[in-house]
Amino acid sequence: MAIATYTLVALDCREPESLARFYAAVLGGEIKQYDEDWYDLYAPGGHRISFQRAADHQPPKWPQASSDSQQLHLDFTVTDMDRAQEEVLALGAKALDLDDQDGERGFRVFADPAGHPFCLCRE
Structure with missing residues (x-):
């Protein structure tokens, strides 16, 4: 229970x-x-x-050092990664790690305007 x-x-x-x-x-x-x-x-x-x-508030550092923490991160599933990336960047997100290894990894990492990391993940 x-x-x-x-x-x-x-x-x-x-x-x-x-x-x-x-x-x-x-x-x-x-x-x-x-x-x-x-x-x-x-x-x-x-x-x-x-x-x-x-x-x-201080946003976490990216990429994180061994002594740092992300604090938390949010994952969002998207159907069109490239379009979703364009849209979140236009809203004020910052790209942190866009190397999705030719789609093998399946996610890209961004920071929101306050610096919290979030991922766009392939469906």
């Missing part, structure tokens, strides 16, 4: 409203503001990502 029920992933960031809008443009869904420091994105499929103001 499960001990708990999954609720959400919360991302620390300096500007929660703008980061919520970035992910809404990537995933779709509805943004709800809890207060000036907390925004929720209710994405299609019932998933929830929250964005919490952390004035001193």
Whole structure:
């Protein structure tokens, strides 16, 4: 029997409203503001990502050194990798690792505008 029920992933960031809008443009869904420091994105499929103001947030380094951590990363499945890449870059994502080894690896790594890594993964 499960001990708990999954609720959400919360991302620390300096500007929660703008980061919520970035992910809404990537995933779709509805943004709800809890207060000036907390925004929720209710994405299609019932998933929830929250964005919490952390004035001193520092994004993880990429590529990570052995003493650093990604903190977390999000994976998103896409049907057209090249088109999805163009679109997230146009929204303000930063390319971190685009070498998908001619499709063998099946994913590409980006950072959102606040610096959190995320992957676009082939379906």
